[in-house]
Amino acid sequence: MKTDNLQKLRADRVWLTEDACDLGDFRDLAEKTTLLADYPNADSVEKNVLIYDSRKVVAAIADPEGRRAVLAEICEAFGEGPGVVVFKGAYENTSIIDRASKIFDEIIEEQHRSSTGGGDHFAKPGANDRIWNSLEKHCLADPENFARYYANPIIAIASEAWLGPSYQMTAQVNRVNPGGAAQSAHRDYHLGFQSSKVIEQFPAHVHKLSPVLTLQGAVAHCDMPLESGPTLFLPHSQTYVSGYLALKRQEFKDYFDKHHIQLPLQKGDLVFFNPALFHAAGTNRSADIKRVANLLQVSSAFGRAMETVNRERMSAKLFPALKKLKGQLSETDIVNAVASCAEGYSFPTNLDRDPPVGGLAPKTQAQLMHEALKEGWSDEAFAKALADQAEKKLT
Numbered sequence: 497m498k499t500d501n502l503q504k505l506r507a508d509r510v511w512l513t514e515d516a517c518d519l520g521d522f523r524d525l526a527e528k529t530t531l532l533a534d535y536p537n538a539d540s541v542e543k544n545v546l547i548y549d550s551r552k553v554v555a556a557i558a559d560p561e562g563r564r565a566v567l568a569e570i571c572e573a574f575g576e577g578p579g580v581v582v583f584k585g586a587y588e589n590t591s592i593i594d595r596a597s598k599i600f601d602e603i604i605e606e607q608h609r610s611s612t613g614g615g616d617h618f619a620k621p622g623a624n625d626r627i628w629n630s631l632e633k634h635c636l637a638d639p640e641n642f643a644r645y646y647a648n649p650i651i652a653i654a655s656e657a658w659l660g661p662s663y664q665m666t667a668q669v670n671r672v673n674p675g676g677a678a679q680s681a682h683r684d685y686h687l688g689f690q691s692s693k694v695i696e697q698f699p700a701h702v703h704k705l706s707p708v709l710t711l712q713g714a715v716a717h718c719d720m721p722l723e724s725g726p727t728l729f730l731p732h733s734q735t736y737v738s739g740y741l742a743l744k745r746q747e748f749k750d751y752f753d754k755h756h757i758q759l760p761l762q763k764g765d766l767v768f769f770n771p772a773l774f775h776a777a778g779t780n781r782s783a784d785i786k787r788v789a790n791l792l793q794v795s796s797a798f799g800r801a802m803e804t805v806n807r808e809r810m811s812a813k814l815f816p817a818l819k820k821l822k823g824q825l826s827e828t829d830i831v832n833a834v835a836s837c838a839e840g841y842s843f844p845t846n847l848d849r850d851p852p853v854g855g856l857a858p859k860t861q862a863q864l865m866h867e868a869l870k871e872g873w874s875d876e877a878f879a880k881a882l883a884d885q886a887e888k889k890l891t
């Protein structure tokens with residue numbers, strides 16, 4: 497009898513189920529108030545969301561001690577804090593955004609003309625326009641604008657705060673046209689994109705692992721008043737471990753519909769949030785605002801990103817642009833731009849052909865790019881070295 501009980505308790509601990517989700521337990525965790533005093537670098541708390549003034553963040557990270565403190569603060573804001581942070585004025589120079597918007601418009605027009613583009617798993621056809629893998633398409637279309645765009649220090653600091661270094665950037669543009677309907681409340685990749693039947697097969701520690709494998713972000717490409725439908729969030733909801741399963745249940749959906757919050761954004765603001773936060777894009781009730789956001793999904797070096805990205809092709813294209821921008825971009829800007837482009841991690845590789853030199857890990861694509869920039873390689877020499885490195889990784 498005692499053994500049976502032990503076995504049942506253990507199985508219930510390890511195997512989370514949709515049936516066992518409890519709204520009362522969820523409310524005990526998620527109904528918290530975000531206290532500004534806990535986040536000394538933040539500017540304010542609005543609707544339970546932390547608001548940072550990007551200029552102050554950039555000033556605070558200028559010295560190593562300040563940087564360490566800010567990274568830790570943002571890390572905890574995503575973890576046990578509200579799970580969502582707005583960085584106001586992350587792009588002071590919004591002409592960088594405008595140029596990127598123009599590139600995205602052209603890509604969307606081309607998709608319409610050629611009837612390409614993969615559609616959207618969340619929306620009805622025509623309600624919105626998507627650019628999958630906007631990261632690579634942006635880089636190939638205008639590497640100089642890509643460099644300025646991803647040189648952004650807030651993108652780098654938020655990504656590193658949650659994921660550590662060597663993160664893998666991916667991005668998708670979502671343009672929601674007037675009338676575009678809201679998404680249903682969800683969590684994001686990895687477990688967020690699976691059915692209950694699949695989710696229930698993963699032990700509880702994987703439910704805790706999934707949120708630290710990615711970070712969600714959005715760059716506001718236009719002003720987004722509430723009527724245009726900026727993202728709906730439920731702060732603190734990421735702390736409920738069974739949340740991937742809970743969102744399949746009606747009472748949790750109803751709770752989200754009743755309690756979610758929404759913040760207006762201005763062009764150049766950045767929002768980052770824990771992928772396990774309950775959220776959904778809002779309905780665009782405006783008459784004439786095409787709500788455009790570039791959605792960043794940043795993956796841990798140790799995870800599998802959602803999209804395939806040809807980082808070799810991107811790096812070969814970005815390299816000449818970075819050489820040209822030397823003097824205009826700071827060293828940190830260049831490091832940030834490279835981090836969003838080149839592969840920053842050594843594995844997987846073929847250790848027969850790509851042995852580690854002077855350590856345990858072979859040279860990364862990002863390291864190769866920094867070396868080439870420092871030593872002023874020709875574009876051809878760098879492209880050849882990239883190809884040779886990629887070749888070594890093959891079996």
Ligand SMILES: [Fe+2]
Nearest residue numbers: 682683684775
């Ligand atoms: Fe999402």
